[in-house]
Amino acid sequence: MVQSSPSQLQVFLDIATEAALCAGAVLQTHWGKLENIREKGRPGDLVTEADKAAEGAVLEVLRRHVPDHSILAEESGQFDNAQSNYLWAIDPLDGTTNYAHQYPFFAVSIGLLIDGVPQVGVVFDPIHNQLFRAAKGLGATCNRQPIRVSQTADLEKSLLVTGFAYDRRQTFDTNYREFCHLTHLTQGVRRDGAAALDLAYVACGHLDGYWERGLSTWDIAAGIVLVEEAGGKVTAYDRTPFDLASGRILATNGHLHNALSHELMTMKSP
Numbered sequence: 001m002v003q004s005s006p007s008q009l010q011v012f013l014d015i016a017t018e019a020a021l022c023a024g025a026v027l028q029t030h031w032g033k034l035e036n037i038r039e040k041g042r043p044g045d046l047v048t049e050a051d052k053a054a055e056g057a058v059l060e061v062l063r064r065h066v067p068d069h070s071i072l073a074e075e076s077g078q079f080d081n082a083q084s085n086y087l088w089a090i091d092p093l094d095g096t097t098n099y100a101h102q103y104p105f106f107a108v109s110i111g112l113l114i115d116g117v118p119q120v121g122v123v124f125d126p127i128h129n130q131l132f133r134a135a136k137g138l139g140a141t142c143n144r145q146p147i148r149v150s151q152t153a154d155l156e157k158s159l160l161v162t163g164f165a166y167d168r169r170q171t172f173d174t175n176y177r178e179f180c181h182l183t184h185l186t187q188g189v190r191r192d193g194a195a196a197l198d199l200a201y202v203a204c205g206h207l208d209g210y211w212e213r214g215l216s217t218w219d220i221a222a223g224i225v226l227v228e229e230a231g232g233k234v235t236a237y238d239r240t241p242f243d244l245a246s247g248r249i250l251a252t253n254g255h256l257h258n259a260l261s262h263e264l265m266t267m268k269s270p
């Protein structure tokens with residue numbers, strides 16, 4: 001187990017920022033000019049030349065600064081250094097479907113796990129030029145200004161967000177029922193199509209809570225740090241400690257956590 005000092009975490013945060021800004025510039029370059037959009041395997045799971053070029057930009061920065069760290073990158077897989085306690089989880093373009101349709105809601109997401117725990121997170125939305133950053137114990141910011149989760153304490157007054165995984169045509173666990181149920185109980189449930197930005201929006205209080213299943217480590221590692229450092233809470237649906245491998249997350253402003261967990265756990269069939 002390694003203990004990283006605040007100054008070490010700050011160094012990693014700055015490396016993640018450099019990488020996210022480089023990848024964001026690549027995404028800006030390809031925006032609206034895609035020539036190669038294809039499905040990766042499951043229907044609707046797209047990859048483009050922008051995903052790959054942005055990932056290349058992130059990898060170049062990480063290999064220059066931290067060549068001995070392990071890397072988990074969505075498009076090129078895992079590069080392991082068995083000796084390292086550090087794992088960078090990279091989603092070079094979270095929201096590829098949005099990006100391919102020129103729907104301006106997508107981001108670069110870079111998280112650093114230390115001994116398996118997300119401790120540094122950067123999410124960069126290059127279209128709106130919003131840079132979300134956080135590191136354990138150092139707080140969370142957007143464009144260098146501190147951010148906090150919302151104060152909403154009633155589900156009836158809340159605005160939530162969720163998503164639907166690419167395996168939705170092959171599973172009964174689609175999340176459609178949960179979506180309908182919570183749409184009835186709240187002021188609305190958004191489906192914006194970029195998990196990393198969904199979490200960033202919970203962190204800065206635009207949204208009050210988020211739940212989703214079928215997620216990968218690269219989708220949420222950075223956003224988890226943002227929400228926690230902005231004063232929110234992240235657990236499994238049943239409020240047990242969060243497990244990255246489960247792909248299932250409940251992230252809220254804290255005030256709504258018990259109520260939202262209760263609805264997800266006790267929901268009856270329609």
Ligand code: IPD
Nearest residue numbers: 094095096163164165193194195
């Ligand atoms: C997807 C987005 C989406 C979520 C999917 C993810 P991608 O990531 O985050 O919001 O619902 O489960 O896979 O494929 O755009 O990087």
Ligand code: CA
Nearest residue numbers: 091094095219
């Ligand atoms: Ca993603």
Ligand code: CA
Nearest residue numbers: 074091093094
């Ligand atoms: Ca992606």
